[in-house]
Amino acid sequence: MDHEVVDIAGKLSLFSEHWSPKVVARLNDYEIKVVKVQGEFVWHAHEETDELFLVVHGTLTIQLRDGDVVLRPGQMFVVPRGVEHCPIAEGEVHAVLIEPTGVVNTGNAGGPLTAAYDALL
Amino acid sequence: MDHEVVDIAGKLSLFSEHWSPKVVARLNDYEIKVVKVQGEFVWHAHEETDELFLVVHGTLTIQLRDGDVVLRPGQMFVVPRGVEHCPIAEGEVHAVLIEPTGVVNTGNAGGPLTAAYDALL
Numbered sequence: 005m006d007h008e009v010v011d012i013a014g015k016l017s018l019f020s021e022h023w024s025p026k027v028v029a030r031l032n033d034y035e036i037k038v039v040k041v042q043g044e045f046v047w048h049a050h051e052e053t054d055e056l057f058l059v060v061h062g063t064l065t066i067q068l069r070d071g072d073v074v075l076r077p078g079q080m081f082v083v084p085r086g087v088e089h090c091p092i093a094e095g096e097v098h099a100v101l102i103e104p105t106g107v108v109n110t111g112n113a114g115g116p117l118t119a120a121y122d123a124l125l
Numbered sequence: 126m127d128h129e130v131v132d133i134a135g136k137l138s139l140f141s142e143h144w145s146p147k148v149v150a151r152l153n154d155y156e157i158k159v160v161k162v163q164g165e166f167v168w169h170a171h172e173e174t175d176e177l178f179l180v181v182h183g184t185l186t187i188q189l190r191d192g193d194v195v196l197r198p199g200q201m202f203v204v205p206r207g208v209e210h211c212p213i214a215e216g217e218v219h220a221v222l223i224e225p226t227g228v229v230n231t232g233n234a235g236g237p238l239t240a241a242y243d244a245l246l
Binding site: 007008009010011012013029030031032034036053054055056060068071073074075078079080081082085102103104 | 128129130131132133134150151152153155157174175176177181189192194195196199200201202203206223224225
């Protein structure tokens with residue numbers, strides 16, 4: 005059996021691109037991803053699932069249509085399914101995302117920031 | 126809509142008992158829990174689900190029948206479904222657990238360490 009310990013900072017040190025989540029662990033039919041972001045993403049929603057954000061470095065603002073949620077290291081927020089959101093970060097942010105396998109990062113918006121991420125980092 | 130930011134350290138500051146996970150967020154049909162542990166738990170398995178451990182304070186050893194996994198802050202491990210495990214911690218450990226709603230902490234072992242945890246902390 006593979007007893008891999010997943011070191012979050014170690015995984016984040018393996019890449020530098022923004023808005024491109026990497027799968028670092030699987031939990032049943034869910035994926036644990038790490039991501040680096042900076043700047044503004046696109047407004048989108050995931051009609052079929054909630055999405056968990058956990059910040060480990062920097063300050064992430066998740067814009068919602070009725071207000072902003074600000075996350076600092078050690079803080080998490082669950083965007084409920086169907087709720088439009090748009091992450092934005094002035095400085096670089098490192099975060100953990102948890103959501104079901106196969107969720108597309110841009111949700112119902114699509115576009116050039118849509119990432120492919122199937123393999124374990 | 127409730128836009129609650131979940132501060133992991135803040136939630137951990139709200140209780141002191143060991144081996145009693147508290148639900149701090151929900152993600153679809155999964156629960157995010159925080160727990161404080163010290164000493165040795167009981168050997169058990171969850172036949173129906175994987176279980177994710179993320180350590181945020183201290184050093185946690187997850188004993189498996191074929192070896193130990195040692196987790197330090199910022200490190201996670203997924204115990205696969207059906208795999209017997211027994212957490213042990215010399216000093217106090219603070220951790221995040223993620224698993225489907227309704228999973229019992231002692232799995233197939235039961236006994237006095239079995240915790241009840243349904244309400245959000």
